[in-house]
Amino acid sequence: MTVVITEINIQQTLESMAAEIRQTLAGKQPLLIGVHSGGVWIAKELAKILGSEFFDGNLGTLNIAYYRDDFTRIGMHPQVTPSDLPFSVEDRHLLLIDDVLYSGRTIRAALNEIFDYGRPASVTLAVLIERNGRELPIQADIIGHTLELTAEQQVKLCNTNGLQLELKIKEVQHD
Amino acid sequence: MTNNQLTESGRLKHFLTIEGLKRDLLTDIMDHAEQFSSLSGRQVKKVPLLRGKTIMNLFFENSTRTRTTFELAAKRLSADVLNLNINTSATSKGESLLDTLHNLQAMHADMFVVRHNKSGAAEFIAQHVAPHVSVINAGDGCHAHPTQAMLDMFTIRRHKQHFPDLCVAIVGDVLHSRVARSQIQALATLGVGEVRIIGPQTLLPADSQTLGVHVYHDMEKGLKDVDVIITLRLQIERMQGALLPSPQEYYESYGLTEEKLKLAKPDAIVMHPGPINRGVEIASSIADGPQSVILEQVTHGIAVRMAVMSMVLGSQSEQQDDST
Numbered sequence: 001m002t003v004v005i006t007e008i009n010i011q012q013t014l015e016s017m018a019a020e021i022r023q024t025l026a027g028k029q030p031l032l033i034g035v036h037s038g039g040v041w042i043a044k045e046l047a048k049i050l051g052s053e054f055f056d057g058n059l060g061t062l063n064i065a066y067y068r069d070d071f072t073r074i075g076m077h078p079q080v081t082p083s084d085l086p087f088s089v090e091d092r093h094l095l096l097i098d099d100v101l102y103s104g105r106t107i108r109a110a111l112n113e114i115f116d117y118g119r120p121a122s123v124t125l126a127v128l129i130e131r132n133g134r135e136l137p138i139q140a141d142i143i144g145h146t147l148e149l150t151a152e153q154q155v156k157l158c159n160t161n162g163l164q165l166e167l168k169i170k171e172v173q174h175d
Numbered sequence: 176m177t178n179n180q181l182t183e184s185g186r187l188k189h190f191l192t193i194e195g196l197k198r199d200l201l202t203d204i205m206d207h208a209e210q211f212s213s214l215s216g217r218q219v220k221k222v223p224l225l226r227g228k229t230i231m232n233l234f235f236e237n238s239t240r241t242r243t244t245f246e247l248a249a250k251r252l253s254a255d256v257l258n259l260n261i262n263t264s265a266t267s268k269g270e271s272l273l274d275t276l277h278n279l280q281a282m283h284a285d286m287f288v289v290r291h292n293k294s295g296a297a298e299f300i301a302q303h304v305a306p307h308v309s310v311i312n313a314g315d316g317c318h319a320h321p322t323q324a325m326l327d328m329f330t331i332r333r334h335k336q337h338f339p340d341l342c343v344a345i346v347g348d349v350l351h352s353r354v355a356r357s358q359i360q361a362l363a364t365l366g367v368g369e370v371r372i373i374g375p376q377t378l379l380p381a382d383s384q385t386l387g388v389h390v391y392h393d394m395e396k397g398l399k400d401v402d403v404i405i406t407l408r409l410q411i412e413r414m415q416g417a418l419l420p421s422p423q424e425y426y427e428s429y430g431l432t433e434e435k436l437k438l439a440k441p442d443a444i445v446m447h448p449g450p451i452n453r454g455v456e457i458a459s460s461i462a463d464g465p466q467s468v469i470l471e472q473v474t475h476g477i478a479v480r481m482a483v484m485s486m487v488l489g490s491q492s493e494q495q496d497d498s499t
Contacts, residue, residue, distance in 0.1 A: 116219035
């Protein structure tokens with residue numbers, strides 16, 4: 001069963017996140033990096049609000065497919081756009097952006113990938129939704145909304161008619 | 176051949192030949208290769224995808240380009256890779272091929288990359304390895320060289336958008352060429368408009384007609400308006416008897432010269448799987464010229480082999496799922 005979460009106004013949330021980003025990273029000329037695919041949508045929206053004079057330059061995108069920890073379980077993932085960081089991350093302040101922070105495994109993979117491009121001065125994590133269920137010691141610095149969900153509930157950002165959040169409730173499997 | 180290189184759900188378990196593979200799978204290989212080639216712009220060119228896997232390069236026949244690009248591909252995927260030059264190792268002390276294999280398997284190999292001068296060698300090995308081990312054919316006799324064919328397809332795709340619109344000419348020693356055989360199968364699978372083979376009667380296979388290609392013995396006619404020219408190396412080491420007059424005479428008839436290149440489309444690309452015999456198969460000025468993509472082929476070899484290795488080892492996940 002899937003329902004659209006209407007209680008959260010995404011545009012307003014993004015604006016308040018942008019305000020917090022401005023404070024946290026003032027004067028640091030951060031580079032914005034979105035994680036495919038939801039994180040890239042959020043990063044683009046934040047970039048619009050923040051304005052190019054704040055974050056200086058192009059938007060980077062990360063595809064963590066080669067850094068996932070489930071290769072030996074599920075093999076190669078289907079085709080996705082490759083990572084594209086059109087700048088040097090060396091000694092720069094990075095703002096890493098994702099849609100939902102859940103287990104923390106995606107961010108672990110993203111951090112590993114970033115360090116294969118160089119050594120940033122710092123990495124700040126911004127997420128639209130932070131939910132419970134962390135499996136790694138990873139926390140976000142800038143959070144749009146926090147949700148308390150059960151293990152059967154899954155929250156997903158969709159981008160068909162503009163950005164919207166969908167709450168999916170997994171059917172309980174009877175084997 | 177029944178497709179024993181695929182898993183039950185159609186994923187690549189071994190990569191032995193292009194024959195019998197579907198277009199989608201060949202396209203998948205090229206799409207993955209496209210992603211892997213984007214890594215070359217990074218500071219660290221490695222990804223941790225195959226960390227902890229052990230890949231053994233079993234080369235029963237000499238190779239520089241293929242072995243080194245396989246080695247580099249494995250290393251870029253963070254696998255541990257061993258190069259075994261079998262001519263100088265155990266088999267020369269009388270150990271049988273299967274004993275050698277079983278010993279290497281006992282060292283927990285996950286993949287064998289095999290080159291052998293006997294056709295069918297890679298398939299034989301694939302039939303005898305443990306279920307969790309994958310085999311990639313890096314060239315077997317005159318039979319197949321599927322990763323070379325795929326890096327050639329990838330190179331063509333990088334330059335020419337749409338396979339059905341293309342006319343591709345393969346020039347030279349098609350008879351002894353496992354590369355040509357695999358290329359012809361790949362080009363057909365990808366739906367290339369027209370494939371021509373050009374060479375003297377003695378160097379073209381007797382069953383040319385059944386390959387679905389157009390046969391030419393005359394370069395002037397064969398090269399007319401083609402989009403891609405693939406020149407092949409004369410495989411002197413595999414020739415038995417007097418198949419060739421002399422390298423000079425061969426060059427005059429079938430060597431790719433500036434003059435003959437003008438017959439192809441102005442934007443035609445020139446390829447060669449290497450090693451090149453300059454002044455025999457191809458003029459130096461063309462090999463080093465603006466239409467040559469020969470060194471690009473070498474570069475693309477790494478990304479394509481990364482794609483094949485990760486797809487093949489990724490399919491093992493399915494097997495583990497089946498067993499639990």
